[in-house]
Amino acid sequence: MTEPAGAPATTARRRVPARQGSLREHNLALVLRHVLDAAGPAGAAPPSRADVATATGLTRGAVSALVDLLIGARLVAELPPLATARAGRPAVPLVPAAGTVVGLGAEVNVDYIGVRALDLAGDVLAHRTTAGDFRHSDPAGVLAVLAGLVGEVRAELPDGARLAGMCLALPGLVDRVTGPLRLAPNLGWRDVDVVALLAAHPEVDGLSVRLANEANLAARAEARAGAAGQSFLYVSGEVGIGAAIVLDGEVFAGRHGWSGELGHTVVDQQGPRCTCGARGCLEQYAGKDALLRAAGRDVEEPVDALLDAAGAGDERAARALRSAGEALGVALANFVNLVDVETIVLGGIYGPLAPWLTDAVVGQLRSRVLAAAWEDARVAVAAGGAHAAMTGAAVVVLRAVADDPSAWLDAPV
């Protein structure tokens, strides 16, 4: 039920015939994983070949040969040697190669679309976003614009960079069994074959593309950042409100991949009609449009304007934020009563808005969560950065590379 690390394979240029299950391929992935993890936010200093041997239990000779292959494939790079106190050759620190293998993370959301190129070193090599109003939009038209951004990002990549594929974040139900986007209520998209529409554009043609829910992908970026621990609920506040359940570092997407629709938690059964057709869903109280409307502002405005107004003493803005926080707190209390997680991570627009929301959220959690007297659920601000879903999408692509580096070698392992 948990999404496996890098499934399904994104392919990439597979230059050599696959020989599944080979021990050497397995060990190659093991060594690469160790170098990548050490470079991650939770990692220690870059390891030497000897460090990798100690950590993996492989012989030093085997590690050296595998590292040479990874360097040859430009997946791993060496830093200048460090002088050591011991006699013998100085240790050469190993790091993920920069600017060589690239994952594209894209997103279509209700008020922006964008593409980001990430390399194995975790650097953003290129990034494009376009603001717009994609409510009730035409999928083909929006995806044509997205394909244009993909083309711009690709043009900006350094010479010799190799694309491993693209993952697209969407604000809705992506069926992880059968593939297509089922429903993105705020876009007004229903049963859309997004991959086929994208493949029609030369900028995307030939690139392997997969889809995933935007909150699930943002949660991956958050798990990678490491600040929220390994088990948490990630809340992605946009026009819609998505969420992702992370258990032991993996996104729990559920049987079809449809977990995390926090925005459709009922706040008031007689409340206003939601884009999903039901009444009184959380989105109608704490989604971006609802929030801006309650503050007497235009829904096209960025949340910064709302923040500025509240900071400047605009009582209507402050009241709108407080009441959105209360509605969000009720929905989160329901969740924590049902699924005992330690931390709630506020992402998307709730990141910058957190100073205005947190008190109300915590108040509801304290009064409604049965276990609150023994241990409060912690409320934290997302550390995955702006456009975390795009980062998470690119990470998914790169993780597939890390799981099968042998496909990137020039010669068979």
Added chain:
Amino acid sequence: MTEPAGAPATTARRRVPARQGSLREHNLALVLRHVLDAAGPAGAAPPSRADVATATGLTRGAVSALVDLLIGARLVAELPPLATARAGRPAVPLVPAAGTVVGLGAEVNVDYIGVRALDLAGDVLAHRTTAGDFRHSDPAGVLAVLAGLVGEVRAELPDGARLAGMCLALPGLVDRVTGPLRLAPNLGWRDVDVVALLAAHPEVDGLSVRLANEANLAARAEARAGAAGQSFLYVSGEVGIGAAIVLDGEVFAGRHGWSGELGHTVVDQQGPRCTCGARGCLEQYAGKDALLRAAGRDVEEPVDALLDAAGAGDERAARALRSAGEALGVALANFVNLVDVETIVLGGIYGPLAPWLTDAVVGQLRSRVLAAAWEDARVAVAAGGAHAAMTGAAVVVLRAVADDPSAWLDAPV
């Protein structure tokens, strides 16, 4: 985060020094597990020694020796040999021994307490329940009555039956890390050292006792019955409303063991005050007391009386059931939007009441679950039988025996 199969060990009479990790102990457990599983609801015909060898990959000689040990320990028994078409010795079917090793499953709930003795063959050897009103009760007094029931059940066990321990189901937050009952709102119990109170009674003295949440235990009985598949939400309707999330056959209890508090999902923020202190919790709309009150009946009445009234055309009873079903449906829609499970299992009083509740529940799920257009969550009636939590509690005790059968041998393995 998932509760492991039989953790923590319930002990039992450990006659031989433990030698952890021994291959022979491991294989002994493997063979016993195969015989037990084959006898379960989802199992096939009783296996012969040869069948066990084929299924486990052990040699026939090794299996025979291990089976002999299990028979000697009275954990496994032989049925009369079957004539076979092939030449050679006829196959001897192996089954779990009946009436030998016994797990006690107990429960304290708001309107009854009880104890049930289950053997490895799955038979109930003895069973006692007492109806009562345990709202705002004194833990020591209630547990004294329970100890008396334990004494009666023990007196009824067949000669030579050996007790493996006891597990007690409680309607509230049981801390699986630190041990005690944190809170059972409907009993009015808070931070009670239930194990110590029970151990003061001679009927329980010397017996290993563990605690668990009643819905989690009832869900185990349901998973064992097999009708709901391997991933579902089990709803336990009593005076309070508990739930248990079952993923891939295991109860997901969460970090502290506090998952599943469905009864405190908010139905109406301005609704009536709940025993937990918050307002408008589901229990105040669909719990047993709330339901009987809405139907104009006494809360001490059994639900059968309500069922009879509704069946006889009592409009107030029918209306109370419909509106409880709607509130339950709202809470379940919230859950299914957040956690993508396939099946909702109605247990406790919701089992017999299901014909009056299901339409309203399904209606809410259809209109509120975002993915309902592609696949409805199935609503099923619990198959775990009456007092499923007691059965689940006894199963937990017996599963610990199955995980370490070597403790039950007369001589070291």
